[in-house]
Amino acid sequence: MNLAFISNVVYPYITGGAEKRIHEIATRLSQSGHDVTIYGRRFWDGPEETTHEGVTLSAVAPETDLYTDDRRSITEALDFAARLAYPLAKRLHDQNHDLVVASVFPYFPVLSSKLAALGTDVPVVTTWHEVWGDYWDDYLGVLAPFGKFTEHLTVRVPQHPIAVSGITADRLADTGRDRDTIEVVPNGIDVDQIRNAPRPDEGDSFDVLFAGRLIADKNVSTLLDAFDRVADDYDDVTLGVVGDGPEFDHLERQASALDHTDRVSMLGFLDEYEDVLGQMRAADVFASPSTREGFGITYAEAMAADCTVIGVQHPESAASEVIGDAGYLAEPTVDSVADSLSRALAGETPSTEPTKRAEQYDWDSVADQAEKAYQRAIDGRW
Incomplete structure (x- = not known):
C-alpha cells in the first residue's frame, strides 16, 4: 500500500x-x-x-x-x-x-x-x-x-x-x-516502554496516582474528596496528581484545605513522558473519575504498569470498554469513588490481570x- x-x-x-x-x-x-x-x-x-x-x-x-x-x-x-x-x-x-x-x-x-x-x-x-x-x-x-x-x-x-x-x-x-x-x-500503548520505564527515586512516588489534563470533565475534585475520606483507614497512603490545565489553581486550593493535605501532591506537568510512566509503575492504584473519554489512554498505560485502575461509568466515557473487568468502575460521585479506592487499597484484585488486559492495546x-x-x-x- x-x-x-x-x-x-x-x-x-x-x-x-x-x-x-x-x-x-x-x-x-x-x-x-x-x-x-x-x-x-x-x-x-x-x-x-x-x-x-x-x-x-x-x-x-x-x-x-x-x-x-x-x-x-x-x-x-x-x-x-x-x-x-x-x-x-x-x-x-x-x-x-x-x-x-x-x-x-x-x-x-x-x-x-x-x-x-x-x-x-x-x-x-x-x-x-x-x-x-x-x-x-x-x-x-x-x-x-x-x-x-x-x-x-x-x-x-x-x-x-x-x-x-x-x-x-x-x-x-x-x-x-x-x-x-x-x-x-x-x-x-507501547507495553515494553511502559514496563521498562525507570521508577522515581524512593520517597518521590505515590500509592494513588492521577495523570491527565486538569479540566472539569476529569473530575479530579471528586478524587481529592474521595481520597480524603479513605485516608484515615490507610496509614501514610499518598496521592499524586500529575498534570496541568485550567483547573490546576482551583484543585490546588481544594487540596490545601483537605484534612489530609500533607498526603496530597500536585505535581503539575511532567516534561518527560517516561517520568509519568515511572510514576504509574511505582503506584498501586491509578484513579481517573473522568466522565468524558473518547478512549482513555491513561487507563491502558496504567494497566500495563500493573496498577489497579479506577474509572467511572458514564455514557460519554469509554472507561468501561478499556478497563473491562481488569479494574474498578465507580459512579462519578465521592461516595462511589471512595468505595473503589478503599477496595483497591485493601488489596482486592480484579478478576482479570491488568497487565494481561493491557496487551491488547x-x-x-x-x-x-x-x-x-x-x-x-x-x-x-x-
Whole structure:
C-alpha cells in the first residue's frame, strides 16, 4: 500500500494523542514494507520534505500557532485545509497514493482531503477520536452552532470511518452514520516502554496516582474528596496528581484545605513522558473519575504498569470498554469513588490481570488492525 496520512500536527514535533497514533501506526506500516507519507505543517527543521523513522514527512504549510485563547484556532485549521488541497490533489491524480487517512479533528482537512480525491478512485478513511455534539456549547460558547455545523457536515462527507472506541462509534452512529460501516480500531500503548520505564527515586512516588489534563470533565475534585475520606483507614497512603490545565489553581486550593493535605501532591506537568510512566509503575492504584473519554489512554498505560485502575461509568466515557473487568468502575460521585479506592487499597484484585488486559492495546496489535482496515477500504470490501 501507498498511504497518505493527513494531520496538521506531526509527532514527535507536536506530542498530542492523535499525532502519536499516526506516528506509531505509520512507522510500523513502513517497517512492514508500505510506503507512507504524512502531510502536515513544517514543525521540523530542514527541507519541506524529509523522512523520520522510515516515514516521509511532507510540509504543505508552515509552522504556526495552534491555539487562540486556550482553544484550537479555527483560522489555523482553515488555513491548513486550504494549503493542503492542491498538493494532495496533484499527488492523488498522479496516482501516488492508494489511500488517504485523515485525522478528523480539526474537521476542515477532512473536507479538503475529500475534495482532493474527487475524480480519483482513492478512498478516504477518517479517524474519529470523539464526537462532540453538545460539548460544543461548553467549548465554543456563542460560536457553538458553527462547531456543531462543521462536525455535522464532516460526518456526512463520503468516507470510511474508524472510531477509536465502541462508544465513539455509537456516538458517530447517533449522528446518522450506519453503525455497521464504522470500524473500531483502538488507540494504543507501547507495553515494553511502559514496563521498562525507570521508577522515581524512593520517597518521590505515590500509592494513588492521577495523570491527565486538569479540566472539569476529569473530575479530579471528586478524587481529592474521595481520597480524603479513605485516608484515615490507610496509614501514610499518598496521592499524586500529575498534570496541568485550567483547573490546576482551583484543585490546588481544594487540596490545601483537605484534612489530609500533607498526603496530597500536585505535581503539575511532567516534561518527560517516561517520568509519568515511572510514576504509574511505582503506584498501586491509578484513579481517573473522568466522565468524558473518547478512549482513555491513561487507563491502558496504567494497566500495563500493573496498577489497579479506577474509572467511572458514564455514557460519554469509554472507561468501561478499556478497563473491562481488569479494574474498578465507580459512579462519578465521592461516595462511589471512595468505595473503589478503599477496595483497591485493601488489596482486592480484579478478576482479570491488568497487565494481561493491557496487551491488547499494544501498538503492534493496533497497527495490524489498522492495516487490515485500510486494505479493506482499498479493496472495496468496506
